[in-house]
Amino acid sequence: MTLATQRILIIGGGFSGMSAAIDLRRRGAQVDLVELDAGWRNYGAGISLGGATLRAFRQLGILDAFLAQGHAADGVRLCLPHGPQVAELPTPRIAGADVPGGGAILRPVLARILADATRASGADIRLGCTFTRFTQDADGVDVEFTDGQRRRYDLVIGADGLYSKVREALLPQAPKPVYSGQAVWRAVLPRLPEIDAATMWMGPRIKPGVNPVSQSEMYLFVTEPRPTNDFVDPASFVDRLRGLLDGFSAPTLQSIRAQLGEHSQIVFRPLEGLLVPRPWSQGRIVLIGDTVHATTPHLASGACIGMEDALVLSEELARGADGVPAALAAFEARRWERCRMVVENSSRLGEIEIEGGDKEEHARIMRSSLMALAEPI
Structure with missing residues (x-):
């Protein structure tokens, strides 16, 4: 059976699910994609991207759209809390000599680019719909849906995220997401003239950074240790985020602090991680992306490894x-090894930040991880 004769179901319309639909359709498969959210919405502020992600964009055919609507640049600047730059982390041009080594974009904008490409691929997309149960035999999978339909597939791909219902049904003994003891704040602001590449300020335990996401906007991200995953009242977001920047006298950060307000699209997210041991499949059902390897954002590679999953699965x-x-x-x-590396190294980076630990170890893990991510997939 060739891929062109196979009928494939993707459950979940996030970044990895859409990427799988795009590449599988490119190779001729018949693809259905179901997404529970009838509005196919994607929440959040900005998302930072490394060169490996831009390489995936090129393969998916969305690189030009990203370059037009997001922002790409070389290097990550590392600064002291009072402002001076002390180092620059190199970002190799993995996607090609003509493409900078990293970048960022507003998360809803990237979701729209991928959704447009998924529609253009010819995939059969059903929104406001998901599965209710599936049964499989050696030759295929019968799936029942919330809209009352029942269809048979050669393969089912579970791409429904961190709290996956497919994972729960397929691998009920799989580990659950674990809170890391750290949270991240994000906000969208008008871009300052001096911010033309990713820039971070290395506080003892709190790490702010900014990254341009378009010609006119940038996003702020701030990680902070939070021993318990308690509810934070959204009415307090502006004051809390401003307070996290109080200990940083860097003029740029103080200018950003002064801009923060109710208009800043502030998002607060407790950081969780997950690494499901192999196997990630049973019979003709396979799990990809955050469903099996959700990572904290310390290596800016969570979306990347999910999209890579889609490309590698399609290729195999x-x-x-x-x-x-x-x-x-x-x-x-x-x-397995690439995804394990990203999840575990990201987790260790978070632990070092929470503890105010060894900055040399932190830098060493960053360097080795970025070198590994530059390798072919």
Whole structure:
């Protein structure tokens, strides 16, 4: 059976699910995508992206749209709390000599770019719909849906995120997401003239940074230790975020602090992680993205490894002369170590920040991780 003759269901319309739909359609598969949110919305402020993500964008055919609507630049500037730059983290041009080594974009804008490409691919998209149950045999998977339909597929891909219902049904003993003891604040602000690349200020335990997301906007991100995952009243967001910047006298940060207000689209997110041990599949059902390897944002690679999952899965299915189960085994073998590295190294970076720990270890993990991410997938 060739990929062009296969019927594939993707459950979940996030970044990894949309990427899978785009690439599988490019290779000729018949693809259905169901997404529970009838509005196909994506919440959040900005998202920072490394060169490996831009490489994935190029393969998906959305790189030009990203460059037009987001922002790309080389290097990450590291500064002291009072302002002086002390280092610059290099970002290799992984996506090609003509493409900067990193960048950022507003998360809803990236979601719209991917959604447009998914629609253009010819995938059958059903919004406000998800599965209710599935049963499988050696030849396929029968799926029942919330809209009353029942369809049969050669493969089902679970891409429904951190709190995945597919994972719960397929692997009920899988670990649950774990709170990291750290949270991140994000806000969208008018771009300052001096901010033309990602810039971070290295406080003892609180780490602010900014990244341009377009020609006119930038987003602020601030990580802080929070021993318990308590509710934070949105009415307090502005004052709390301003307070986190009180200990930083850097003029740029103080200018940003003064701009913060109710208009700043402030988002607060407790950071959680998840790494599901292999296998990530059973029979003809496979899990990808945050469903099996959700990471904290310290390496700016969570979206990246989910999109890479989609591309590698599509590639292995296309070459899978030995059938779907063999292709899924090859997919997992290629993905496990890279995804484990991102999840575990990101977690360790967070631990060092929470503890106010060894900055040399922090820098060493960052360097080795970025070098590993530059490798082919």
